[in-house]
Amino acid sequence: MYILVTRTRPDRVRLRELDADGGPAEPADAGADVTLSDAAFAAHARAREGGGVRWVWEDTADIYPLLLRAHVRVQRCHDLRLCHAILRNSALTGASVLANAAAGRWDAPPAVPRPETAGSTLFDMDLGGAVDTAGETPGEDILTEFLAQLAAVAGSTEPGRLRLLLAAESVGALIAAEMQFAGLPWRTGIHDSLLTAELGPRAAPGQRPVRLESLAGRIREELGDPTVNPDSPPELLRALNRAGVQVTTTRAWELEKLSHPVIEPLLRYKKLARLQSANGWYWMQTWIVDDRFHPEYLPGGVVTGRWATRGGGALQLPRQIRGAVVADPGWRFVVADAAQLEPRILAALSADTAMAAAGRGTDLYAGIVASGVVETRAHAKVAMLGAMYGATSGESGRLLPRLARAYPRALALTESAARAGERGDIVSTRLGRSSPRPGPDWQDDQARGSEGGAGSAAQRRARSQAGDWGRFTRNFIVQGTAAEWALCWMAEIRKGLWALSAPASPEAGTTRSAPGPFASVPHLVFFLHDEVIVHTPAALADDVARIVGEAAATAGRLLFGDFPVDFPLTCVVVDSYADAK
């Protein structure tokens, strides 16, 4: 049973029920076609949940927060905007009407920036997210698009894989909205102490904290330049050169190699200046609301299918400040990450049983060493990364032939993906997300490079661009399939947590309490490509850890069936994210 949800006004939605085949529900059904206020919609959704309903809407980030604010969670949805993007580009649906139609509004990014859901006044914008349905009955457009998507899947070469992908992408959108709503528990007091210990007390706006200012003074002294601004790479570069330091860039890893009295204070300055500008007091004041960090997650925000975020740099939380991420009293974190996820994905994608065997019940890189392919774990890792990223030189390049002898199937797959990209062809993930085609500039450069009488510069340029795109497609199949695995993993975690009975926490409703429907139940609060954090009442932490582990195994089976590949986790129960590794 599907229920289509269309926003007709900023505070109204229209619901239309369809049967499982996408046909109209029996007209006799009460509420088969109704328009409701947001409040009535939330009540209706609560009543209909649990009956195998899938909610179909244009944009999860537009609709779902209003349900969450009413303490209503839903199990399943179909996010038309995200699914359209997949089906539009997938090689598996290339013959469909949907893929061959002229570009329309479904191919554009969401017209209106979406409202924040933290429940904070700071971000309370009343954005209607109004949909342009000029000349149509509200909802017709949604219905037409949904039916086109169902048809594209049904007519594809791998409907089962695409159905799984669309379901995973959509539940990812639910999870993203829920994580933004719930927020990551954050102790500003601890954060402030960390900053003060490193930088000195908070300074007035426009001023450097004392530790930074004194390091800047030492840098000027050592360079013999009383005015140089270490925040300006060009100025700093000139000052370094004048002082006889032979560098062409001011990157820290380049400076590290040098010995000069300015290097030590300069490297310390760079580290601290980064902390101050990226995650300092201003960041804290901007992004931490009611003891929670509420980043906006963007499912499908990366072409490979990885998520992106907007605001606060959520996917770059430096280790330095993870100590501020502390579970509520009476609660714990279950922090889990998938060990060597991408090489395991490659082993399974290519059905390379030898590589999969190397990772069975052990660290995959250690397994490669144990198989005698290379001498050290570090070599195994750099060689694998080289295979997946397309390294050609250096240590990684030198080790590749040994990897290719031991794991010919895996390496043949990455090579063929690279060759496809070099030709301008597309490649696809396990579940059917396809890479974009290179742009017109790329095509032009290739054409010019292969013309008779093309100059060597044009040829070099064409080859270089082809190589770049080949490395992108080479990595796309692995990164993209890993993203699919991670979506399935999270979806299974969410399902398991939902089923876990939730006794009220003794602290719930007192000092701190997770927002809305999460006040007393374990819930996902963070996701970082191959790592998740679940915030859970302490008594349930062990159950949660078990669920997270089982979910990883299930995700592997969903993608790769019976192929014997393991997806082990490192999983810990902690009070602070800083203790996770």
Add this chain to the structure above:
DNA sequence: CGAGCCCGCGCG
């Protein structure tokens, strides 16, 4: 003064 670029660095 804002828009958009580069640089550098954080994360996987």
Add this chain to the structure above:
DNA sequence: AAAGCGCGCGGGCTCG
């Protein structure tokens, strides 16, 4: 150009 993939963000800086 870190030896090779994918991001977001802040500061400096240039251009209009």
